[in-house]
Amino acid sequence: MTEWQPTACILCECNCGIQVLLGPDGRSFEKIRGDKLHPASAGYTCNKALRLDHYQNGRTGRVTTPLRRRADGEYEEIDWDTAISEITARMREIGLRYGGESIFYYGGGGQGNHLGGAYAPATMAAFGMKYRSSALAQEKTGDFWVGARMFGHPVRADVEHAEVAFFIGKNPYQSHGFPRARTVLKEIAKDPERAMIVLDPVRTETAELADFHLQLRPGTDVYLLSAMAAILLRDNLIETAWLDEHTRGLDEVVAVLSGVPIEKYCAIADVDIDLVVAATHRLARAKSVAALEDLGVQMNRHSTVVSYLEKLVWLLTGNLGKPGTQYAFTGMAAIGHDRGHPAGEGPRSPVAGAPIISGLVPCNVITEEILTDHPARYRAMFIESSNPVHSLADSARMRAALESLELVVVVDVAMTETARLADYVLPAATQFEKYEATFFNFDFPHNIFHLRHPVLPAPDGVLAEPEIHARLVEAAGVLTEDDYRPLRAALEQGREAFAMAFLGVLADRNKAKLAPVLLYRTLGETLPNGAAAAAMLWAAAYNCARKFPASVERAGYGTGLEAGERLFEAILTGAHGIVITEDDYDETWNRLRDNKVQLSIAELLQVVATLPEPDAEASQWPFVLSAGERRSFTANTIVRDPLWRKRDSVGTLRMSPADAEEMGLAPGDLVRVTTKRGSVEVPVEPTDRMRPGHLSLPNGFGLSVTDASGAQVTTGAAPNELTEFDSRDEWVGTPWHKYVPARLDTVNA
Ligand SMILES: Nc1nc2c(c(=O)[nH]1)N[C@H]1C(S)=C(S)[C@@H](COP(=O)(O)OP(=O)(O)OC[C@H]3O[C@@H](n4cnc5c(=O)[nH]c(N)nc54)[C@H](O)[C@@H]3O)O[C@H]1N2
Ligand SMILES: Nc1nc2c(c(=O)[nH]1)N[C@H]1C(S)=C(S)[C@@H](COP(=O)(O)OP(=O)(O)OC[C@H]3O[C@@H](n4cnc5c(=O)[nH]c(N)nc54)[C@H](O)[C@@H]3O)O[C@H]1N2
Ligand code: SF4
Ligand SMILES: [Mo]
Numbered sequence: 001m002t003e004w005q006p007t008a009c010i011l012c013e014c015n016c017g018i019q020v021l022l023g024p025d026g027r028s029f030e031k032i033r034g035d036k037l038h039p040a041s042a043g044y045t046c047n048k049a050l051r052l053d054h055y056q057n058g059r060t061g062r063v064t065t066p067l068r069r070r071a072d073g074e075y076e077e078i079d080w081d082t083a084i085s086e087i088t089a090r091m092r093e094i095g096l097r098y099g100g101e102s103i104f105y106y107g108g109g110g111q112g113n114h115l116g117g118a119y120a121p122a123t124m125a126a127f128g129m130k131y132r133s134s135a136l137a138q139e140k141t142g143d144f145w146v147g148a149r150m151f152g153h154p155v156r157a158d159v160e161h162a163e164v165a166f167f168i169g170k171n172p173y174q175s176h177g178f179p180r181a182r183t184v185l186k187e188i189a190k191d192p193e194r195a196m197i198v199l200d201p202v203r204t205e206t207a208e209l210a211d212f213h214l215q216l217r218p219g220t221d222v223y224l225l226s227a228m229a230a231i232l233l234r235d236n237l238i239e240t241a242w243l244d245e246h247t248r249g250l251d252e253v254v255a256v257l258s259g260v261p262i263e264k265y266c267a268i269a270d271v272d273i274d275l276v277v278a279a280t281h282r283l284a285r286a287k288s289v290a291a292l293e294d295l296g297v298q299m300n301r302h303s304t305v306v307s308y309l310e311k312l313v314w315l316l317t318g319n320l321g322k323p324g325t326q327y328a329f330t331g332m333a334a335i336g337h338d339r340g341h342p343a344g345e346g347p348r349s350p351v352a353g354a355p356i357i358s359g360l361v362p363c364n365v366i367t368e369e370i371l372t373d374h375p376a377r378y379r380a381m382f383i384e385s386s387n388p389v390h391s392l393a394d395s396a397r398m399r400a401a402l403e404s405l406e407l408v409v410v411v412d413v414a415m416t417e418t419a420r421l422a423d424y425v426l427p428a429a430t431q432f433e434k435y436e437a438t439f440f441n442f443d444f445p446h447n448i449f450h451l452r453h454p455v456l457p458a459p460d461g462v463l464a465e466p467e468i469h470a471r472l473v474e475a476a477g478v479l480t481e482d483d484y485r486p487l488r489a490a491l492e493q494g495r496e497a498f499a500m501a502f503l504g505v506l507a508d509r510n511k512a513k514l515a516p517v518l519l520y521r522t523l524g525e526t527l528p529n530g531a532a533a534a535a536m537l538w539a540a541a542y543n544c545a546r547k548f549p550a551s552v553e554r555a556g557y558g559t560g561l562e563a564g565e566r567l568f569e570a571i572l573t574g575a576h577g578i579v580i581t582e583d584d585y586d587e588t589w590n591r592l593r594d595n596k597v598q599l600s601i602a603e604l605l606q607v608v609a610t611l612p613e614p615d616a617e618a619s620q621w622p623f624v625l626s627a628g629e630r631r632s633f634t635a636n637t638i639v640r641d642p643l644w645r646k647r648d649s650v651g652t653l654r655m656s657p658a659d660a661e662e663m664g665l666a667p668g669d670l671v672r673v674t675t676k677r678g679s680v681e682v683p684v685e686p687t688d689r690m691r692p693g694h695l696s697l698p699n700g701f702g703l704s705v706t707d708a709s710g711a712q713v714t715t716g717a718a719p720n721e722l723t724e725f726d727s728r729d730e731w732v733g734t735p736w737h738k739y740v741p742a743r744l745d746t747v748n749a
Contacts (some may be wrong), residue, residue: 005036006576008453009049010112010431011635013440014176017577018049020432020455027456029053037138039448043381044050044180047632049583051644056432056456059643061415063427065461073423080463081469086474087424090407092125092381101350103407104361104369106377107134107555110638114333114439116385116465118516119537123382123469126476131349131369134209135386137360138297138393140336141732142304144358149601152313152593153328156442156476158731160184161324162290163273164283167198168221168310169296169738173205177292177628179443185209195286199224200296200704202626202654202696203689212279215237216269218694219614219739222302224266225309226608228280230260230560235277244552246589249600253312255610257565268614284317284680288324295628300738301614304731308604313599318590328591330447330448330548330581332540334437343603343731352374355734362733364725365390370401380407384465385428387637389418391581392413393723393735394677414640415702417718428465433458435533445585446555451534466533468519473517475727483511487522495565498523499542515539527572534572541568544580551581580694603731621741625673628699628717629654630735636700649703651684654746656694656726660686663746670747673697673717675740678725681715681747695742697722 004019017038023030032050036043043100066083067075078086091103105124108117117134136144147154159165160177165188168743172181175641188194196210199221208212216224233254234236243250266273283289291314297306299643319325338358339346347356351374352365361369366388370378381402388533389398395417396701402408403438410422419425432455458464463471473479483505483552490501502519506512524532542564545552553559557566570578589595617624619634634643653673655665668683682697702718712744719737727736 005455007432007455009045011048011638012111012176014179015112015438016045016049018045020163026138028057033072035576035644038569039577039579040179040443049637054641054644055639056430060640062413063415064427064459067425068421081628083424084471084475087409088472094127097377098117101130103127103377105132105575106131106381106388107384109385109483112438113436113534114384115437119466119469120384122514122517124255126473126478131473133360133363138363139298139737142298142307142729142734144336144338145732146307148338150598153591154336155326155328157292157326158444160326162288162513163194163324164286164289165205166195166289166291168293170292171206171630172202174259174632195282197283201691201694214271214279216271219301219745220269221306225306226260227262227265227276229309229312230262231277231280231286231649233257238316242318247597247599249598252600256605257403288320288322289314290324298740301736303729305604305607305736309599321585322584327444328588329442331441332449332544335439336494357732364728364733364735366627367397367401367725370404382404383407384411384417387416387418390637390718392719394717394725395720399723411465427467428461429462430460432456435462436529445583446579447581448577449580452572453575464533470517470520479514479517485522491526493523537571538568548581551583554582555579586608617741619741623693623695623742623744625695625740625742626738627697627722627740631697631698634698634700640703642706650683652699653682654685654687654690654691654696656692657686657688658692658694660684660691664727672747674743675722678721680721682717
């Protein structure tokens with residue numbers, strides 16, 4: 001191969017289009033560049049995409065054959081037929097004994113690979129599995145739930161076109177979260193007509209570009225945002241006419257906000273009240289405000305209430321459904337949708353009784369669902385494309401939970417911290433060795449979708465996830481050739497006949513649940529260039545055209561059934577990514593429940609009305625640790641090779657120069673960080689970006705790989721050795737990873 005091949009970066013949700021040039025060996029990524037033909041990123045990448053060879057070819061602990069754990073704990077290689085039949089037999093046995101719902105599904109995709117997860121529901125149905133979760137349930141479920149209550153549809157921020165960008169616990173300069181983030185941030189900073197407001201205890205790269213940096217005390221956003229909302233009311237900055245037209249429940253909100261002690265709350269947050277007032281007035285004056293909250297508040301005290309208050313601030317100033325504000329997006333999958341049951345109603349997890357939001361059990365209750373003698377406890381786990389032993393709170397407890405299960409199956413490309421506790425490890429093709437796609441498509445007014453084609457062949461012995469799911473479903477005996485035959489016959493008549501035949505199958509509820517594998521084994525086999533994994537996208541394209549007919553038509557795909565077919569063809573052949581929908585800003589109102597916003601959420605307003613003073617941390621915990629910061633060379637645990645980092649190779653602990661001086665610490669000195677849950681040793685990096693009393697550890701460190709001599713090397717500290725499963729949000733169970741009480745001790749080298 002001597003041609004540049006289009007694909008995408010897989011290291012954050014933006015999935016920028018890239019092009020890869022392979023070396024003479026046909027495997028190494030000799031050169032990588034941004035793909036100018038990609039409709040969202042248009043040639044943009046950050047520094048990380050250029051290091052992707054370390055994911056594909058680095059020292060990663062790649063697994064290339066199914067593995068089975070022996071009684072002595074060592075792994076032995078087995079063939080696929082043995083692996084599939086043994087796993088099937090054990091899952092069926094567990095299902096017979098305790099019910100299929102005792103097998104818990106976790107994961108289904110990282111930052112760039114969601115196609116496999118689209119086939120997992122068939123495996124779940126085949127074995128009677130009911131409960132599932134993924135990383136979304138340790139970050140976004142509070143936002144989803146509040147969005148469902150207020151709008152009935154998830155919304156996102158149009159930062160690119162906003163006059164004022166408002167970032168709450170979000171550092172887009174490093175973490176991105178919207179296309180071409182660094183370019184857009186610099187454009188806003190340069191433009192005297194636009195402004196940026198940042199709530200962050202750290203002077204991040206984003207905060208440095210901001211007009212207003214409200215450098216609050218960690219964990220006090222609930223007070224600061226209450227004060228900002230109250231200032232809007234006090235200073236008559238509320239868009240009353242717009243609110244009357246588009247919202248309900250203003251009176252209840254006003255009643256609570258009028259009682260907020262503004263000065264006191266600014267003092268609790270430790271931000272100068274004049275700065276808070278100036279920022280609030282700037283925001284209220286703007287024609288458009290786009291607000292992005294993220295982990296700094298979603299993994300922090302009062303996270304769900306903060307999600308609510310943040311939305312109130314931009315709603316009270318009329319910032320929805322107009323350019324540069326917030327919009328309800330289209331998409332090929334229903335990410336972020338929830339039914340919005342009032343607190344205390346809706347589905348619950350079987351042991352802890354925790355609320356299931358958006359179909360996901362809160363990550364922080366998973367160990368409680370396992371480490372118990374409750375008869376409904378989970379007995380087995382099927383883990384795909386995620387590394388929960390490393391990424392979820394309280395790694396030690398997570399390890400104990402996995403060890404106590406009767407069966408753990410892990411589907412991954414590498415021997416991860418989680419895979420090392422599995423009974424079976426099933427090796428997947430990497431994201432450059434198969435057809436792959438992401439459902440994180442939230443762009444507006446043009447939303448895009450990118451089906452990436454393989455860049456290089458997969459080694460013998462690995463399979464793409466759709467094939468793994470198909471084999472498991474078939475081994476379970478729930479689908480046979482008899483199910484495929486009529487659909488294949490219909491395909492010979494053409495796609496229209498196939499669509500009719502497929503609709504017929506969907507009428508049988510039990511077969512409908514197996515639809516992904518039915519499509520894969522029938523339509524999939526007819527797709528060109530081995531694109532069978534795209535079969536699910538045929539159904540997704542039809543759904544998209546049915547749900548958003550006007551938007552799909554505006555994007556040029558026509559109307560009716562034909563629109564779905566044409567959209568699918570465009571996806572299949574558009575190797576650089578394509579525009580799937582074109583929206584008017586007004587379209588947002590059609591997507592909201594009753595075309596209106598519900599401003600008042602009684603349970604959450606009650607919290608705002610009765611906020612207690614923050615508790616002082618006990619004196620043995622003089623610091624607040626934010627465990628898991630995004631930096632220039634972090635990418636969750638997707639790249640395992642430590643050599644991928646050009647900077648910060650061990651992952652320093654950042655702290656204020658004043659605290660470092662008081663402890664007599666110089667840059668690089670080793671310290672021990674201790675929390676209620678554990679301790680780790682790390683070198684320090686004093687920096688005036690940090691407030692006194694605040695510590696920050698990076699995300700994604702503490703992975704071990706085997707080096708050239710066969711020894712295990714671990715680089716940096718794993719943040720979740722320090723976090724607790726029960727430090728979590730009272731509404732939706734998301735963790736408080738950015739607020740971990742901690743102590744520091746010097747370590748004598
Ligand atoms: N480089 C890089 N980019 C990534 C990722 C990665 O691993 N590396 N991961 C991706 C993923 S999965 C996600 S979810 C996103 C997350 O993206 P972000 O949420 O932007 O990332 P974080 O750095 O975890 O947290 C954001 C900010 O919260 C601040 N913060 C800490 N405590 C508080 C507080 O009490 N209040 C407020 N207001 N802020 C606080 C931190 O100082 C930090 O600047 O990033 C994505 N992008
Ligand atoms: N303390 C603390 N913990 C955190 C965070 C934090 O800020 N602080 N951030 C959290 C956040 S926001 C997130 S999103 C999670 C992420 O945590 P996880 O959801 O566990 O995901 P990743 O770390 O991205 O791991 C992805 C896994 O997929 C594997 N993989 C890569 N490509 C493929 C493939 O093609 N197929 C298969 N089957 N596997 C593949 C990788 O080897 C890796 O094991 O971490 C969370 N954990
Ligand atoms: S890590 Fe950088 S290059 Fe990769 S998708 Fe995210 S923003 Fe784009
Ligand atoms: Mo995330």
